[in-house]
Amino acid sequence: MLLPKPRGTMSAAVFEHLRSPEPAPGERWPTSPVADSTDDELITLWALQELSYRGFEDTDGDHKGDPFVLAERHQLESALEARLRSRWTDVELEDDFAEQFFDFVAAHDGPSLASFILRKADRDQALELMQARSIYQLKEADPTTWVIPHLAGRAKAALVELQYDEYGAGDPDAMHSQVFAAGMEASGLNAEPGHYINDVPAEVLEQNTAMSLFGMQRRLAGAALGHLAGFEASSSLPSQQMAAGLRRLELPDEMAKYYDEHVEADAVHEQLAVRSVCAAFLGDEPHATQDVFFGAFTCLDLEARTAQHFLDRWEATA
Template identity: 45%
Template sequence: MRLPEARGDLSAAVIEGLRSGQAVEVAHLPKLRDTDPLADEDLQLALTVCYELHYSGFEDVDDRWEWHPGLLALRAEMEQLFERALRALTGPQPAVGAAEIPAALTALTAEHDGPSLGRHIQSHATIEQFREFVVHRSLYQLKEADPHTFAIPRLAGRAKAALIEIQIDEYGSGRLPRMHAELFRTTMSCLGLNTEYGAYLDRLPATTLAVTNMLSMFALHRRLRAALTGQLAAFEMGSSLPNSRYANGLRRLGGDSRATLFYDEHVEADAVHEQIAAHDMCGSLVAEHPELSADVLFGAAASEALGGRASAHLLDSWAAGASSLRPVTGPGSAGRLPETQLPAGVAS
């Protein structure tokens, strides 16, 4: 992927630093502003750029930037704001015993009444809206499960075994065509979307970037490993039912079994994963380390809250008759979505 367009002074400083190869020093950077960090376009994009250096990097950036002390110091400042905002949003979490962890996670992730992205997509979404939904999810789904792999060496015993049991399935038991990220690529392709990783980064708003940034922050800090397990459990527990609605929505719009496989697969897979994540991974982790229970629940609550905000942005934009994506910048066709119905051969 290539470096995105800056969205303010902070992301401009990071992006220009990386592009030019000049040192990025915190002292020379604009003062971090006093806005809502969870919705700040500039901050969330700057964080995304910092984190992507740890995944597949940027074509136009020297890989050594991943461990550049100046950039890491800046990232730490941004993360402090981000984590503080996440903890303020979710409130203090209780310390609960290992036996109560699954029930506490279930309570945090219970479906509530009110607007639901899944129900809208199942029954009402247009093909344009479905494409937007897929574009929002693409920054994570094209590297699905990768953030959680960072937790493997940071867990031990039964919690580690449980995470690996989940990850093996996420990566299709090592068979490329069954890897979840590849199934998502197929869905994107069936929808006529660009499957190149990061192709739509410029179009993703802060609310969407914040979800992936939260995963990366939890993943890259051993200190937050319990939050990452709680996040994964919440993700899995809130997955089977919405994915069946996404699959139904795509079928209603003419998607064939190849196009809907990603969602159909997740209905079945995540019904397995949620049990393993809540009981075997989070339960075992807290049994071994009772002091981590509040962080497990923090991760789950943060995942629910940020996921909810990201979904609300889509629903609110569509209700207002607008696109949920940021406008296309520049003259090229990069980042533009197709305006056609499903390509011939996809409709069943």
């Protein structure tokens, strides 16, 4: 994967820096880069986080211990977290966590891309959505893997069980990321991770950077697990609609099969994520209950924002 195209002054400066040798420990930016827009901040953060996944071919070294990178990432993640928290209001906690959680997810009412794909989308719109989804789905489950070493006991064992399934249970062709890649290739799309990064809107970058933020920070483990459970608990029906919509558009069956897989798998995963992972985690760390709901809210809210972006654009061109 190559570094993305800059989206402003900050990303231009940071990407230029990543193409240069790492500075010595303790050095600071000669002049700290200033962002022109949220889009500029998000593409910068996305790239800095990506250094901790598979990295880029066109950086000079991996910049893992780069003091500029660490300071910049910390600042951008703090701004992102503050923005996500500003959209959230604490819930009134009830006795039964699992029931309250499922009700909370079910009550969230946002625009749905899956129902648009099912009923109205044309092939180009469906392919555009696949491109946007590929930023996450070609590394599906990776942001959650960061959380495993932050956990202990039953929550850890249950999360590994869920992740094992996401990673294909020992069969590389069954890894969800690989099933998605096969669907992209069959649809004539490029399945190289990050290939479409320059085409995706800020909303998609915010979804991806939030998942990495929650996954990588120990103090946000509750938000990461709530995000996971919110994702799994809101996936089964939309996956069914996506599969039917892609078949209506006569797109290759390989793509629809990715969604078929999620109809069944996520009906199991939602139970595992809510009742085994989150409930066990909260048994050990009850103070994190609001963060679990905050993580679920963020998952649903960011998906609604992404959906609104595409629906507005597609309806404007209809």
